[in-house]
Amino acid sequence: MNKTILITGASGLIGNALAHQLKSSGHTIKSLSRSGDGLNWDLERGTISDGAFDGIDAVVHLAGAPIAQRWTDKAKRDILDSRVKGTQLLVDAILKLPKPPAFISASGANYYGYRRKELVDESASSGDGFLADVCQAWEATAQPLTDKSIRTVFMRTSIVLSAEGGALAKMLPPFKMGVGGRIGSGDQKMSWISLPDLVDLYQFAIEDPGLHGPVNAAAPKPVSNKTFTKELGKALGRPTFIPLPTAVVKTLFGEMGKETVLADLGLIPKKATDLGFEWQTPDLASALLKVL
Ligand SMILES: NC(=O)c1ccc[n+]([C@@H]2O[C@H](COP(=O)([O-])OP(=O)(O)OC[C@H]3O[C@@H](n4cnc5c(N)ncnc54)[C@H](OP(=O)(O)O)[C@@H]3O)[C@@H](O)[C@H]2O)c1
Numbered sequence: 001m002n003k004t005i006l007i008t009g010a011s012g013l014i015g016n017a018l019a020h021q022l023k024s025s026g027h028t029i030k031s032l033s034r035s036g037d038g039l040n041w042d043l044e045r046g047t048i049s050d051g052a053f054d055g056i057d058a059v060v061h062l063a064g065a066p067i068a069q070r071w072t073d074k075a076k077r078d079i080l081d082s083r084v085k086g087t088q089l090l091v092d093a094i095l096k097l098p099k100p101p102a103f104i105s106a107s108g109a110n111y112y113g114y115r116r117k118e119l120v121d122e123s124a125s126s127g128d129g130f131l132a133d134v135c136q137a138w139e140a141t142a143q144p145l146t147d148k149s150i151r152t153v154f155m156r157t158s159i160v161l162s163a164e165g166g167a168l169a170k171m172l173p174p175f176k177m178g179v180g181g182r183i184g185s186g187d188q189k190m191s192w193i194s195l196p197d198l199v200d201l202y203q204f205a206i207e208d209p210g211l212h213g214p215v216n217a218a219a220p221k222p223v224s225n226k227t228f229t230k231e232l233g234k235a236l237g238r239p240t241f242i243p244l245p246t247a248v249v250k251t252l253f254g255e256m257g258k259e260t261v262l263a264d265l266g267l268i269p270k271k272a273t274d275l276g277f278e279w280q281t282p283d284l285a286s287a288l289l290k291v292l
Contacts, residue, residue: 004028004055005206006101008041008086009062013165014106014157017199018060025203030056032063043085053097058206059090061105068170071130071256080134087141094145102151103142104205109158109191109218111135114263119189119222121270122156122214129259139214151212153205158191158218158267160198161291167260168291171232178238184246186226189266191218194287196280204277215271221283222266228284235288 005022009015010031019029032039032052039049053059063086065078087105094100112120113127126136135156145152161168174180193201198217205211223231233240249257269277281287 002026002028003057003206004030005058005060006030006032006039006052006056007060007062008032008090009064009106011036012062013162014160014195014198014202015060015062017162017195018062018202021199021203022206027206034063041086041089043082043089046085046089048089048093053093053101056101058102058104059094060202060206061087061090061103064106067108067131067260068167068256071254076130080137083134083138084141087138091142091144094150095148100145100148100150102153102206102209103145104153104202105138105142105155107139107154107156107214108135109156109216109265109267110259110263111139111156111214112265112267114259114265116265119266119268120216121268122216123270130255131259146213151209153211154214155198155202155205155217156214156267157198158193158216158265160195161192161287162195163291164195166195168232172236175232175236175238175240179242180229180233180238180240181242181244182226182229182240183244183249183261184225186224186229186243188225188262188264189222190225190228190263191216191222191265191267192228192284192287193217193219194281194291196290197287200280201272201277204272204275208275211271211275213271216267216269217272218267218269219279219282219284219287220269220273223284225261231284231288235285235292
């Protein structure tokens with residue numbers, strides 16, 4: 001059945017691709033942005049355009065300040081506040097609606113922390129670090145919806161592979177020049193998901209009322225950074241002999257580097273697998289072939 005979906009952050013990497021796919025599947029999309037001619041919201045003032053929630057079946061909440069920036073105190077405040085305040089505004093509005101829509105929100109794989117020995121499914125405990133704190137606060141802000149039995153989904157999203165943006169797009173220039181290589185020891189586990197699979201998973205979450213709570217948005221086969229580096233070099237036909245030492249990452253990126261590119265984190269997408277979600281690109285080689 002065709003649905004009407006309100007998306008925040010639809011101008012971003014994931015939102016843009018998701019809005020296109022949902023439209024071509026026959027759904028109606030309303031976009032909620034900080035600027036532009038359409039529906040707007042202002043997180044500081046706590047306002048949302050009139051009519052934003054009219055006829056809405058689901059809200060997909062993707063908006064948030066970029067993670068990949070130097071984590072000054074102000075940047076960290078923006079990263080946290082943009083997610084918590086945005087969620088709070090939506091939750092308050094949804095709770096007032098006579099027929100509340102499903103609430104499907106981005107979250108991060110870093111919910112589980114940045115250093116886990118074991119592979120983690122959705123039942124695993126939360127972890128340590130700034131991003132883990134952000135993800136926990138982000139998800140907790142939507143708890144009043146769950147308390148009222150309104151369907152909520154949190155996409156604990158791993159590294160999204162796309163040539164158009166995100167981590168892979170940033171890695172492409174050095175790798176194409178043949179000066180790419182493993183990061184740190186290269187032994188750290190990396191979870192990843194191709195953008196086409198992530199968009200399918202969001203669509204699955206919108207259309208399947210059986211999906212609720214946290215969902216690991218990660219392909220079923222995490223790899224080590226060494227393997228990722230080798231596969232990316234192979235896909236581009238370039239050598240990958242020049243490693244980026246841990247000390248350089250820490251100098252260049254500080255705390256952000258420690259919790260992202262140096263993170264040792266492998267996710268199992270148990271819920272998606274149990275519900276029969278079909279991956280377009282379950283392994284890294286096919287994902288790189290698809291997105292590059
Ligand atoms: N891409 C990844 O690898 C990845 C991995 C894990 C989790 N996620 C999460 O998934 C969500 C979507 O990711 P994405 O890669 O599509 O993000 P993105 O490209 O950076 O887009 C996010 C959108 O959020 C809005 N935004 C930016 N700064 C904001 C601020 N300070 N306050 C409020 N809104 C702001 C913007 O929309 P408007 O300008 O239209 O308001 C922007 O288009 C994010 O919350 C991200 O943390 C992404």
